Amino acid sequence: MSEKLTGAEILIKALRDQGVDVIFGYPGGAVLPIYDALFKQNDVRHILVRHEQAAVHAAEGYARSTGKVGCVLVTSGPGATNAVTGLVDALMDSIPIVCLTGQVPTHLIGNDAFQEADTTGITRPATKHNYLVKQVDQLARTVHEAFYVARTGRPGPVLIDLPKDVQFAEGTYTAPQEVRHKTYRPQVKPEIARVEEAIELIASAKRPILYTGGGVINSGPLASQLLTQFARMTNIPVTSTLMGLGAFPASDPQWLGMVGMHGTYEANLAMHGCDVMINLGARFDDRVTGKLSAFAPGSKKIHIDIDPSSINKNVAVDIPVVGDCAHVLEDMIRIWKARQKQLDKAALKSWWAQIGTWRSVDCLRYQRTDKVIKPQYALERLRELTRGRDPYVTTEVGQHQMWAAQFLPFEQPNRWMTSGGLGTMGYGLPAAIGVQIAHPDALVVDVAGEASIMMNIQELSTAVQYKLPVKIFILNNQWMGMVRQWQELLHGSRYSESYSEALPDFVKLAEAFGCVGLRATSVDELDGVITQMIETRRPVVVDVCVDQKENCFPMIPGGKAHNEILLGPDDKPGQATPEEGMVLV
Amino acid sequence: MDPIIEKHTISVLVDNEPGVLARVIGLFSGRGYNIESLTVAETDAEQKLSRITVVTSGTRMIIEQIKAQLDRLVPVHKVRDLTDEGPHIERELALIKVAGTGERRIEALRLADIFKARVVDATLTSFVFEMTGAVDELDDFIGLMRQLGLVDVSRTGIAAISKGPAAL
Structure with missing residues (x-):
């Protein structure tokens, strides 16, 4: 029988077993037992921020630059509410975070105790999932589950609310390998039939484009390598969302720059004019699509995403492929090679020539001057x-x-x-x-x-x-x-x-x-x-x-299509922004 | 052309854990989906599973979104669209209180007999009827009672199950 530990000690042990080496946080009354346990050990380093929102953003920076789960520890009430912006940020950008919040003792929950907030209630729509731990023997299991949920499938923030009495109570530890989640098993490997359909469609394309997103980054460095490999073996132009920058090297001649509201002219016009769009781990966000009814008209769309709810949410697609980008790309490359596929060389050449003329517009040019720093x-x-x-x-x-x-x-x-x-x-x-x-x-x-x-x-x-x-x-x-x-x-x-x-x-x-x-x-x-x-x-x-008057171009005004892109201050919209465009943010 | 609005009955098998209903309801309100009816109860005490039956409406794209979003919730085991998957049975239970005397009271009782509503409480001036049936039948009966002294109604919302041997 394993030894008895306090809830706070169980928590630290669980974090250590999850590979946590650093935690960003801010102490307070409802987490004092955890801070005491932190004090007595050297495996988990604590970084003291100055505001709980910053603890979550710091954990996001840690997570996004390492691919690991970022970890946060804050107190109850205002500690938790201050963290909410960071949690929603991580939810929207699919960043794996585990946020531990203190809570008033279980017998005081619901009594409007000092620094009490309904943290699980408030954060339910702000997290991928959240937990309130009421029994110390559930604590280790919950922590392991939380890390699993945060990093598996489409990553996201997971919150664990820890009443103070649970932190003090004695219980037994459960090792990570003994914990298996009951239900949550996202599909990471694609249906091969879907990938085959996708390959056939890509091979028939005359004006293909790879539209890549944060899903490629989240999948891990292998996905970026495979993306680069697939793009180079097919010579398909590549653009990316804001979230996907870095998945494909910017120095590569096949790189068109970022797509979307402030994306490049060539990327947006290539999206508008393509006949086959391969969306890899992006979500047809409104910043990318602009006016939906005029988005890439006449194109067939393949959407590869680990989250089935991303598919057909904003844009109806022809071939949905549910899976992790690296797995899907692996299959795509294998099938492309096995079937000895090749794109129509002449068509691709004229597509690149067309892109070349868009590129020659030099959309990022600006008025150079010695008088002021642009x-x-x-x-x-x-x-x-x-x-x-x-x-x-x-x-x-x-x-x-x-x-x-x-x-x-x-x-x-x-x-x-x-x-x-x-x-x-x-x-x-x-x-x-x-x-x-x-x-x-x-x-x-x-x-x-x-x-x-x-x-x-x-x-x-x-x-x-x-x-x-x-x-x-x-x-x-x-x-x-x-x-x-x-x-x-x-x-x-x-x-x-x-x-x-x-x-x-x-x-x-x-x-x-x-x-x-x-x-x-x-x-x-x-x-x-x-x-x-x-x-x-x-x-x-x-x-x-810097110059106080400078504006950011190119710009696709809200409610406009990709080919209505404004290149600079002298470029006036053809007509006033329509009412429905004005209301868009 | 207006997109066609469809009505769908969806069964959701979930872990019966605190907050799970709030997650489902929050999903509908947060994303602006309709709930026409929602019922929930534990269906497997040993495995702590509850079954939620939700009737919702929207375009085909929205219905697909609703199912995908439900399936994405961590404590959700299964999501099934009964409307899409073929023949199924939908039932609702209502408790209907009618107060009155004389001819109206007799007429209420007569109609209850026709509709197979059961008297579960009676006083000299009131009845409580229990009626189970398809939603339309309940609507019809309650509509008639409205003219005969209806004072209170409690309805459970729809419970639904597929026909044939297959389980959820």
Whole structure:
């Protein structure tokens, strides 16, 4: 018979057996027994954040840059409610997280006790699954199940609510190998007949395109390798969603750039004009499809996804393939070779020629000038000066995020961490902290805007405490840039509340936190500042004062089709954005 | 052209654990699906399984989404679309209280006999009828009682099962 342990000790043992080496958290009354157990051991390292939302984003950064499950520990009530934004963020972007929340003792649940919140009720739609553990003997089993659910199938956040009396109670431990989930067994291997149909359709294509997404990244590095292999052996052009950047190398000539609202001209027009679309691990999100009724008209669509509920949700497809991207790609490559398939060479050649003419538009061009730092130029310099250093990039949300997606090249998966689905301002700094914890020697850059960074600025303190040399690269245009851009284009330039009034001096702010603060106000200062930022082995905040008026192009206005893409400020929409487009976010 | 709205009866086998019904209901409200009827009860005490029967409506694409979304919930074992899978039986139970005296009271009792509704409580001024049947039959009977002193109705919602030997 195994020895008796307290709930808190069982929890730590379970985490250790799940391979957890780091946990992001913030203590409080309802988790004190767990913090006491953490204190008495050295296997699980705790990173103290400054706000519970940041604990989840840090765990997301950790998870996305390693492929492992990120782990969070927060207290009851406000600890749990503060974590909710992070949980929804992880849910929308399919990031595996296990979040442990303290809860008031079981006999007080429902009594409106101090720091009580109905955590499982609040987080039910914010998680992939959640648990309330009422008996200590269920604790280890629940933790193992939670990790299994978080990482299996389409990954996501799982929450375990732990009443304080359960943390104190004595019980027995259950090892992970003794736990098998009763019901949850997502399909990872595809039906071969479906893959064969897909291969036949691809082989008949004249204008094929691979539209890849976060599912390829989530599947693991093998999926990215297989994607690259399949794309190269077929010579099919590749585009990707915001979430999928890095799955296919940006330096490859077959890479068209990102698709969607701020995607490249060539990627969007190729999507619009294709005859066979191969969706690999993407979900036909509204940022990608634009106007649904005009989305890739006349194309046949194959949708490969691990989540059956993603299929036919927004766009009806011709061949659905349920499975994990790596498994499906393996079968696709095998069948393609076995059947000695080949695409129509002449058709493919003219398709590439067509793409070449779209490419020659040079959609990411912008007005170069010596007078002011253009945000795009700042990112081009960041790109050049970090070349060969294999940087990890996180972002906040807004114009800077889209520019980063357009201008920074990703050659490998797990290097790009951005809040895609939920669009959470304040994501980038804590995420960068999580990435840096996982990769202590790597160059980790948070491309930020001056508005977004203020949303979790307190995490500079965390970076300093753990000596994490994260780089916060603020493209400071003194506006909530994307809000201003929409107001300019859609609301008659009435800039309602989008000016960043009363900004702090970011250099002094950095210094006050114990970071290094740098500023670039002119083009000739920029390279020196970026170099200094890279070479400083401490947290650095860089205030890059950029052109205040610059807008992010290309842009497909809400409710418009891919071929109605705007290339620049002089490109006016053919007609006013329709009413139904205005209401879209 | 308006897309065709279909009505479907879906059976869902779930772990009978705290919060499972909230998950199902939250899914419908959170994603804007309709619930026309929903019933739930434990059907296997040993394995702690409950069966939820939900009647919903939507376009074919929405119905498929509903099933996929239900199937995605972690405590869900099985999702079956009885409407799609062929012949099945749907039944509902209602308790119907009618108050009145004289001719109306006699007429209520007469109709109850025709509809095979059972008297489960009687006073000198009221009856409670129990009636089981297809939804339409219940609707018809309750409609008639409305004119004869109906004061209260409690309905269970639909329970459904497929015809033939196959299990869920």
